[in-house]
Amino acid sequence: xxxxxxxxxxxxxxxxxxxxxxxxxxxxxxxxxxxxxxxxxxxxxxxxxxxxxxxxxxxxxxxxxxxxxxxxxxxxxxxxxxxxxxxxxxxxxxxxxxxxxxxxxxxxxxxxxxxxxxxxxxxxxxxxxxxxxxxxxxxxxxxxxxxxxxxxxxxxxxxxxxxxxxxxxxxxxxxxxxxxxxxxxxxxxxxxxxxxxxxxxxxxxxxxxxxxxxxxx
Numbered sequence: 212x213x214x215x216x217x218x219x220x221x222x223x224x225x226x227x228x229x230x231x232x233x234x235x236x237x238x239x240x241x242x243x244x245x246x247x248x249x250x251x252x253x254x255x256x257x258x259x260x261x262x263x264x265x266x267x268x269x270x271x272x273x274x275x276x277x278x279x280x281x282x283x284x285x286x287x288x289x290x291x292x293x294x295x296x297x298x299x300x301x302x303x304x305x306x307x308x309x310x311x312x313x314x315x316x317x318x319x320x321x322x323x324x325x326x327x328x329x330x331x332x333x334x335x336x337x338x339x340x341x342x343x344x345x346x347x348x349x350x351x352x353x354x355x356x357x358x359x360x361x362x363x364x365x366x367x368x369x370x371x372x373x374x375x376x377x378x379x380x381x382x383x384x385x386x387x388x389x390x391x392x393x394x395x396x397x398x399x400x401x402x403x404x405x406x407x408x409x410x411x412x413x414x415x416x417x418x419x420x421x422x423x424x425x426x427x428x
Contacts, residue, residue: 225265232258241273243288252290259291263298274298275307282310292323296330308339316351328356332363332370340370344377354388358395361385362402371406378403382423390425397428 239255263270278299281287287295299307308331315327331343346352347360365374378385378399389396404416 228265271302300330300333335369365403375403392427
């Protein structure tokens with residue numbers, strides 16, 4: 212789905228996805244049922260995500276409504292937080308970015324912090340994605356989650372080139388944090404380079420790592 216963002220067939224693909232999932236959504240809705248089994252809970256998350264990222268305006272508006280209410284009430288079903296965070300970012304603006312940042316700062320659970328930072332990588336505006344990348348290297352974000360910032364931004368079609376540029380600009384910092392070993396550097400490199408599809412980009416990647424070798428990765 213993300214692969215085809217900004218292609219001529221995007222609108223048709225979005226319409227097909229919405230059509231496929233509409234009847235399932237009618238059965239599931241947004242609300243988790245009392246004593247619901249695990250399978251429909253997971254299905255609901257996937258359905259809402261697929262429809263929201265396929266430009267279903269109603270799902271996008273509901274996500275925006277719920278993220279705003281969450282700041283006031285701290286009440287979102289735990290199973291829906293991820294999709295609400297991500298969809299609100301995908302259709303959001305600077306106000307939404309600030310809301311997610313505020314939630315990240317207030318959160319105490321590391322898993323939830325990671326989920327919020329991942330959502331902050333899902334904006335379509337390059338200036339907001341740049342702010343996410345810079346925030347991911349700040350003291351507010353753990354070193355392990357910093358990898359989420361650049362990796363998730365790279366998987367966003369609006370952030371792919373931006374993440375690669377940021378990675379190169381901040382190479383000394385990334386190398387200092389992750390270059391001596393472990394698996395994170397390899398995962399970051401894969402994330403910021405694997406979306407490219409041209410020989411020109413392949414040559415640029417080879418040239419960069421010839422100049423900046425990372426044997427552990």
